[in-house]
Amino acid sequence: MARFRTWAGIALAGALTLSLAGCSSAGGKRAEDARRAAAAGGRAAVDTPRWTFAMITHSGDGDTFWDIVQSGAEQAALKDNVNFLYSHDDEAQQQAQLVDAAVDKKVDGIIVTLAKPDALEAAVARAGKAGIPVITVNSGSGESARFGALTHVGQDETVAGEAVGEELNRRGRERALCVLHEQGNVGHEQRCDGVEKTFDGTLQRLYVNGTSMPDVQSALEAKLQADRLVDAVVTLGAPYADTAVKARQGAGSEAEIDTFDLNAKVAAGLEDGSLGFAVDQQPYLQGYEAVDLLWLYKYNADVLGGGRPVLTGPQILTKDDAAALAAYTKRGTR
Numbered sequence: 506m507a508r509f510r511t512w513a514g515i516a517l518a519g520a521l522t523l524s525l526a527g528c529s530s531a532g533g534k535r536a537e538d539a540r541r542a543a544a545a546g547g548r549a550a551v552d553t554p555r556w557t558f559a560m561i562t563h564s565g566d567g568d569t570f571w572d573i574v575q576s577g578a579e580q581a582a583l584k585d586n587v588n589f590l591y592s593h594d595d596e597a598q599q600q601a602q603l604v605d606a607a608v609d610k611k612v613d614g615i616i617v618t619l620a621k622p623d624a625l626e627a628a629v630a631r632a633g634k635a636g637i638p639v640i641t642v643n644s645g646s647g648e649s650a651r652f653g654a655l656t657h658v659g660q661d662e663t664v665a666g667e668a669v670g671e672e673l674n675r676r677g678r679e680r681a682l683c684v685l686h687e688q689g690n691v692g693h694e695q696r697c698d699g700v701e702k703t704f705d706g707t708l709q710r711l712y713v714n715g716t717s718m719p720d721v722q723s724a725l726e727a728k729l730q731a732d733r734l735v736d737a738v739v740t741l742g743a744p745y746a747d748t749a750v751k752a753r754q755g756a757g758s759e760a761e762i763d764t765f766d767l768n769a770k771v772a773a774g775l776e777d778g779s780l781g782f783a784v785d786q787q788p789y790l791q792g793y794e795a796v797d798l799l800w801l802y803k804y805n806a807d808v809l810g811g812g813r814p815v816l817t818g819p820q821i822l823t824k825d826d827a828a829a830l831a832a833y834t835k836r837g838t839r
Contacts, residue, residue, distance in 0.1 A: 549586030553804050556613035557588040558796060561603045562643070563620040563690075565595035565716070569768050570743060570788055574643065576837055577792030578616070585800040597624035597689075604628035607637075614638050614799040619645020619652070620690045626652055638802055642795045643788075644692040646814045655802060656810040658795045658817065660786035662692045665765065665819040666699020670708075672782055672821055673737055678761065679706040681737040684725060686715025686745055693741050696765060700739060709735075721745060722752045729756035737761045743768040743783070750779050767822065769834040776827035786818035789838045 560578055564571035575591050582589035590612065594600045597620070605628050607615055615632050619625050622645050632639050633653040641649040641657045649657035673681055681704060683697040701708045711728055714720040729735055729752060738753070738760050740746050746764035753760055761781040764771060766788070774780035794815060801807040809815050822830065833839035 550584045551586050553586055553800070555586050555588055556800070556803055557590065557610075558582065558614040558616065558799050559590040559592070559607035559610070559612045560616040560642075560792070560795070561600060561607060562591075562593045562618045563595055563597070563600055564593040568744070570766055573768075573788040573837060573839070574792040577789035577794075578796045579792075581793040581796035581800070585796060587796060587800060589796065595687075597621035601625050601628040605631065608632050608635050611635070612637060613803060614640070616640050616642050616795045616799065618643045619648050620687075620692060622648040622652070622691065629653065638799060640795050640799055642791050643786075644690070647691075649814070650812060655808050656798065657814040658791050658798065659814060660818040661814060661816060662695035663699040663702075664816075665784055665786065666696040666701075667703045668699075668819045668821060669696070669739060669763070669765075669784060670700040670703030670705075673700070673739075673763075674703070674705050676737075676761070676781065678704075678737040680732075680734045681706060681708050681739060682711055682725075682728065682735050682760070683708055684711050684713060684721075684738060684740045684745065684749065686713050686721065686741060688712055696741055715742075715745070718744075718748050722748045722755070725749055725752035726755045729753060729758040729760060733758070735760050737763060737781075740764040742766050743771045746771055746774060746780055746783075750774065767830070767834065767839055769831075772827050772830045772834045772839075775822060775824050776831070778824065781823070783822045784818065785820045785822050785839070787820070787839070790817045 562571055579589055592603045594603060601624050604617055608631050615637055619641050629639055629652045639654045641654045643659045646657045646659060646661055683700055685693050687693055697710055713724045738749050740749050743764060743766040746762060747770050749762045753762060763781045765784045767783050767785045771783050798809060830839055
C-alpha cells in the first residue's frame, strides 16, 4: 500500500476485532473463518445479549462524512450482535433532545458527538445518572472525561491543526486561509488554532455559511480576489474542498487547496493535483471502534485510552497515497 505519513501516534487496540476464543494459530484461523462466514450471512459473530446502542451526532442532512461514520458503526454492530440506532441533528438543542430520547428508551449504551458541548452536558449527565455508559466520538475530546464518558474516540483537533501547520511549512507556504463553515463548532476553532500554533507564516480565518455551497464559493472567491498573497486555503471538511477549488479558479488564484477529511472527490483531487494534501481522521474507524468499545465494556468492563482519547488520526495524505485510497473511498470506508 502507498505511504501514509502519520503525524501523531495512533492509539488503537488491535485486539478489538479478535474473538474471545481460540488461542492457538489453528484455532485463531478457524475463529476468523467463522467470523467472516457470519458477516457474509448477515449474522453476529458473538452470542452476547442483543444490547441496543444509540449513536447521536451533530451531522446535517446529506453529509457524506457521517455516512462513513455510520457505516463503520453498523458493521461493528452486526459483528457484535448489537441493535444499532442512529439519529442526528445539526442544531445542538435538538441533538440534546435526541440524547434524552435515547435515555428514555433505556438503551444499553450511547455514542454522542460534542461539537457544541455546553448544549449536550445536561443530556450526557442524565444518561450517566440512568446508568447508561457513554462514549464520545469525533468532537469533544476535551470535555469527554469531564462529562463522565468512558472514553473519546476520534482525532485531537488541535494536534491535527498542528500537523497541517507543519505540512504548510514543508511546502513553503507563507499566507494561509482557514475556512470555518460552522460557527460555534469548538473542534473547528481548535483546528485553526493548531494551524496557527505551528505555521510559520500568516494565518487568516474566514467564516462562511456552510449550509450553502454557493455562498461558500462566493465568499471564498471574493477573499482570494481581494488578497492575492494567499497561497494556501485550508478547508475543514471534504465537501468544501471541491468548492474551494472552484473558488480558486473563479478568482484566478494560484493558492494551493488543502483540506481536513477525505472522500472520493478529495482522493481524486489528490490524484489530479487540484488538491495539495488532506488530513484523514478515519471516520469509519471512529464509528466502528465506538460501538466495539461499548460492546467490550458491556461484556467485559474493558475501557481503552487510560483517561486519554483513543486517537484515529491525523494522517497526512498526498498525491502519493491517492491510488491506494481510491478503492476504499469508492466502497465508502475512507
